[in-house]
Amino acid sequence: MTQQPEVIYLKDYKVPVFLIDHTELRFELKPDKTLVKARLKMRRNPESQDVTRELVLQGDKSLLLCRISVDEHVLNESDFQRNEQGLVVSGVPDQFLLETVTEIHPDQNTALEGLYRSDGVYCTQCEAEGFRRITFYLDRPDVMSVFSTTIEADKDAYPVLLSNGNPVAEGEADEGRHWITWEDPHPKPAYLFALVAGDLKLIEDQYQTLSGRDVALRIYAADKDLDKLDYAMQSLINAMRWDEQVYGREYDLDIYMIVAVDFFNMGAMENKGLNVFNTSCVLASPETTTDLGFQRVEGVVAHEYFHNWSGNRVTCRDWFQLSLKEGFTVFRDAEFSADMNSRTVKRVEDVALLRTAQFAEDAGPMAHPILPASFIEISNFYTMTIYEKGAEVVRMIHTLLGADAFRKGSDLYFDRHDGQAVTTEDFVKAMEDASGKSLVQFRHWYNQAGTPVLNITDAFDSETKTYKLTISQSCPATPGQEVKQPYHIPIAIGLLDSQGGDLVLPNGETTQVLELHHAEQTFEFGGIHEKPVPSLLRGFSAPVKLNYPYSRDNLTFLMSHDSDGFSRWEAAQKLGVDILQSLVADLGQGKELQLGLLLGDAFKVVLDNKDLDKAMVAKVLTLPSEAYLSELADVIDVDAIHEARQFVRQHLANQLETEFYSTYKVCTSTDAYSPSADSIARRSLRNTCLSYLMATGKQEYLELALVQFHEADNMTDSQAALSLVVHSNFVKAGEVILDQFYQRWIDQPLVVNQWLSVQASNPQRGALVQVENLMKHEAFNLQNPNKVRSLIASFCSLNPVNFHAIDGSGYRFLAEQVITLNSLNPQIASRLVTPLTRWKRYNLDRQDIMRKQLQRIMDSGELSRDVFEVVSKSLA
Ligand code: B3K
Ligand code: ZN
Numbered sequence: 001m002t003q004q005p006e007v008i009y010l011k012d013y014k015v016p017v018f019l020i021d022h023t024e025l026r027f028e029l030k031p032d033k034t035l036v037k038a039r040l041k042m043r044r045n046p047e048s049q050d051v052t053r054e055l056v057l058q059g060d061k062s063l064l065l066c067r068i069s070v071d072e073h074v075l076n077e078s079d080f081q082r083n084e085q086g087l088v089v090s091g092v093p094d095q096f097l098l099e100t101v102t103e104i105h106p107d108q109n110t111a112l113e114g115l116y117r118s119d120g121v122y123c124t125q126c127e128a129e130g131f132r133r134i135t136f137y138l139d140r141p142d143v144m145s146v147f148s149t150t151i152e153a154d155k156d157a158y159p160v161l162l163s164n165g166n167p168v169a170e171g172e173a174d175e176g177r178h179w180i181t182w183e184d185p186h187p188k189p190a191y192l193f194a195l196v197a198g199d200l201k202l203i204e205d206q207y208q209t210l211s212g213r214d215v216a217l218r219i220y221a222a223d224k225d226l227d228k229l230d231y232a233m234q235s236l237i238n239a240m241r242w243d244e245q246v247y248g249r250e251y252d253l254d255i256y257m258i259v260a261v262d263f264f265n266m267g268a269m270e271n272k273g274l275n276v277f278n279t280s281c282v283l284a285s286p287e288t289t290t291d292l293g294f295q296r297v298e299g300v301v302a303h304e305y306f307h308n309w310s311g312n313r314v315t316c317r318d319w320f321q322l323s324l325k326e327g328f329t330v331f332r333d334a335e336f337s338a339d340m341n342s343r344t345v346k347r348v349e350d351v352a353l354l355r356t357a358q359f360a361e362d363a364g365p366m367a368h369p370i371l372p373a374s375f376i377e378i379s380n381f382y383t384m385t386i387y388e389k390g391a392e393v394v395r396m397i398h399t400l401l402g403a404d405a406f407r408k409g410s411d412l413y414f415d416r417h418d419g420q421a422v423t424t425e426d427f428v429k430a431m432e433d434a435s436g437k438s439l440v441q442f443r444h445w446y447n448q449a450g451t452p453v454l455n456i457t458d459a460f461d462s463e464t465k466t467y468k469l470t471i472s473q474s475c476p477a478t479p480g481q482e483v484k485q486p487y488h489i490p491i492a493i494g495l496l497d498s499q500g501g502d503l504v505l506p507n508g509e510t511t512q513v514l515e516l517h518h519a520e521q522t523f524e525f526g527g528i529h530e531k532p533v534p535s536l537l538r539g540f541s542a543p544v545k546l547n548y549p550y551s552r553d554n555l556t557f558l559m560s561h562d563s564d565g566f567s568r569w570e571a572a573q574k575l576g577v578d579i580l581q582s583l584v585a586d587l588g589q590g591k592e593l594q595l596g597l598l599l600g601d602a603f604k605v606v607l608d609n610k611d612l613d614k615a616m617v618a619k620v621l622t623l624p625s626e627a628y629l630s631e632l633a634d635v636i637d638v639d640a641i642h643e644a645r646q647f648v649r650q651h652l653a654n655q656l657e658t659e660f661y662s663t664y665k666v667c668t669s670t671d672a673y674s675p676s677a678d679s680i681a682r683r684s685l686r687n688t689c690l691s692y693l694m695a696t697g698k699q700e701y702l703e704l705a706l707v708q709f710h711e712a713d714n715m716t717d718s719q720a721a722l723s724l725v726v727h728s729n730f731v732k733a734g735e736v737i738l739d740q741f742y743q744r745w746i747d748q749p750l751v752v753n754q755w756l757s758v759q760a761s762n763p764q765r766g767a768l769v770q771v772e773n774l775m776k777h778e779a780f781n782l783q784n785p786n787k788v789r790s791l792i793a794s795f796c797s798l799n800p801v802n803f804h805a806i807d808g809s810g811y812r813f814l815a816e817q818v819i820t821l822n823s824l825n826p827q828i829a830s831r832l833v834t835p836l837t838r839w840k841r842y843n844l845d846r847q848d849i850m851r852k853q854l855q856r857i858m859d860s861g862e863l864s865r866d867v868f869e870v871v872s873k874s875l876a
Helices: 223-228 230-246 291-306 319-338 344-363 384-401 403-417 424-433 442-446 551-562 566-590 598-608 614-621 626-632 638-655 658-666 677-695 701-713 715-726 730-747 747-758 767-774 785-798 809-824 824-834 844-860 866-876
Strands: 017-027 034-044 053-057 064-070 081-082 087-091 093-105 116-120 121-125 145-154 160-163 166-173 177-188 194-199 201-208 216-222 255-261 274-278 452-460 466-474 487-496 513-518 522-527 533-536 545-547
Touching: 064 087, 064 866, 087 384, 087 715, 121 255, 121 274, 145 160, 145 194, 145 384, 160 177, 160 452, 201 223, 201 230, 216 223, 230 255, 230 291, 230 319, 230 403, 255 291, 274 809, 291 319, 291 677, 291 715, 319 344, 319 384, 319 424, 344 384, 344 566, 344 614, 344 626, 384 403, 384 424, 384 442, 384 487, 384 513, 403 424, 424 442, 452 533, 466 487, 533 551, 533 715, 551 566, 551 598, 566 598, 566 614, 566 626, 566 638, 598 614, 598 638, 598 658, 614 677, 626 638, 638 677, 658 677, 677 701, 701 730, 715 730, 715 747, 730 747, 747 767, 747 785, 767 785, 767 809, 785 809, 785 824, 809 824, 809 844, 824 866, 844 866
Parallel strands: 017 145, 216 255, 255 274, 452 545
Antiparallel strands: 017 034, 034 093, 053 087, 064 093, 081 087, 116 121, 121 194, 145 177, 160 194, 166 177, 201 216, 452 466, 466 522, 487 513, 487 533
16 A cells, blocks of 8 residues: 545535536447546536635546536646546636546446446446546535436347436437437436446336326346346335335336346445346345345335435435435334334344344444544445444434324425435434424434443332332443443333233333433332333343343243243343353363253243244244354354354254254145245244254254255255255265255356355365365356355355364455455455454454454555555554
8 A cells, every 4th residue: 555545524524616407428338438428517506615616526547538628618638637536627617518528448347336247237336436437527415416318339239228217218329229318307416326238128017106106117137037026026016105104205206117237246226216236135036035035125125215215315415424314214124124024023133133243343443433423435334333223223213202203203304305415413303303302412322433331230129119220321432432421322121020921110001211311320110019020122222232130030031921022032142142151151161061951941931832923933042143142252262152052052952852843843834935924934943943953963854954955945945954954064965965956056146156155154174175166166256246245255254163263264365355356346355354353352363363464455555445444444
């Protein structure tokens, strides 16, 4: 790294000096290059105090400027300056027409930002700053313009030409070419621009909005994938209806399009009227897609649709405000999925993810508030914190205000700011204004990083019949923030009597939200006749860590009696954590592992309870993950965590073998596949049972898994069996079915990706060699992010024992991949490096070898801003 990249600060924000009222683009797509002709109607921003006559445009260094004119006067080299960031044009008037012709090379674009080719299809990704790789522009979200886009291309190779808005004209051109013009009437920032050109097929449907507007719904994909689009279409229709019913928000164009592409850096992108999706988030069929995959399609389709209001109609003023649209939209999609399926299951899944990945981020070198104060590369801030913690913060506002006032707040926010680029402050203000509730102290959630810790103690006085909960809060230091102010925290609680019944609380209900404001506060409950068992943080009402001295008996009691489904699961997790942590400690002291019957007995009660949702039973029976146990550990002992968890699984498998087997049978069904919540629940419990049966190590259960593998009519069951066998000691059997699986699905890239992932996450010895071999396999391609995620990222994050091998081989491997990907695709490279950045959490031996690999990346030559930021902050 020769030059330190510039740090951008929120405090330096200034309104744009110039605005672009109208953007007219013409793309001429040719095999060796693409010409981009831009006509920008620009004027001075009346809100800017800056009187400069210099126009500063962003433009990537890969752009080749062929021609530039101001008001049809062609500029020569002395009228403008080209630099690393773009272009500075001197002496511009207050209002003018800027025209440029730029040459770009989509075929050489491996970063997948801007205009690039995915398997022969041209497509764009402009958020956050990809538009500047297409043409010179004011590439910032507070510059909103009306776009008119003409695309010209070879008609045979690119029969479908799409952009935002509505098609308004089309025609034929010379040499077998054709063109089409699209107009988007809604002013938008450049990051929402999209273009697609390719040989695509589509499925189509129609939607009528509440107010009677007809909308054509089109989902485009490669011909071979046309049979996998129905679920996405249904999800889109459900999302459109839900947003009308729950938020009163309608769609606002005549056409809504989704395009599936195979090369994509993330899940999907909400471009106005033309979403571009990773195939993994749109294609779904029972044979090729797991239940998890179906749920992802439903959630992501809805998420991108909801952005039409929370993101597009009301957008971000600057990229520091990213959580304004992402946190809110994740909250919206989570509520949608909760309404479509099981609310409790959805909550459990989201909390499990938050507590492993986001809490770990909050405790690491990249910790940042949901409203960050600075960044080097904004792409690094599409994080669990911005998205998931951001959603939790919106959820807390919902909890504090109640559903009705929250809806008033969101109505006010959308109405007040429609068509504007705004800040998280504007969002909070609208919520305050509509509800009359002060969120002054609550704003710390936006500015402070780190996960708050609550320590709770209680006391019961039988004479005065009062029960007291004393809650203290603190928040650990994070980079750049040593001291934190107390947060305003909603803590939903219930109190259980000795029969397991809910006590009626002062609010007249059985759940009450306590509002914690101070570093320490005591809450009193009168008229209590016996010491209750508290059910704390029901529904995970705040993204915090909570300590309360529960006994194991308390936890088994809550597991069977808490009226809050989430808290029952939480009690099981806490019990699992408690047991596993003490076993990890025993291993550390060289003790032989022992486990009584308590956990198994508690699991048996749950298994025997026929009234429970099967999905929840499966969740309760699933021990805390190795990732979660790692997050909780002071010093992560990867091997001990793995060994202890395996030990408990095996112990439970032996203790409850009969129950697991009979539940497996009860959950076996011959009904045709359906992605309904009930069927998903049944499969999930069945596969949980199979995993315990396999943990007994008995041959008969290998046979059972193999029968399931061969007879399954859906990917969920077949993949579950595959990974259980491959990850077991039955090595030969695993090899055989891996091969069969590959041969069967060789033409389905998304299934092949799962095949890669199953092997990469194999905890058996030798996984790294296997991964290295697979990198040479025909199924692998380093330029395709889905392949990189399935193989390399799966190995580094889902295979802790192998990745953290004490010889350092896993760390060396990752560093090599990051160095290679740094020049090919910086965004993917910088995501990939995450596991190494957590080096401080391991013992000194590991710290040393991990840090050396980070240093090796640092010293490897010219680093992208993306990788530089993450690696330098990790080494600091
Ligand atoms: N807004 C996009 C993410 C863009 C990421 C750019 N590096 C997808 C989403 O959150 O909906
Ligand atoms: Zn989003």
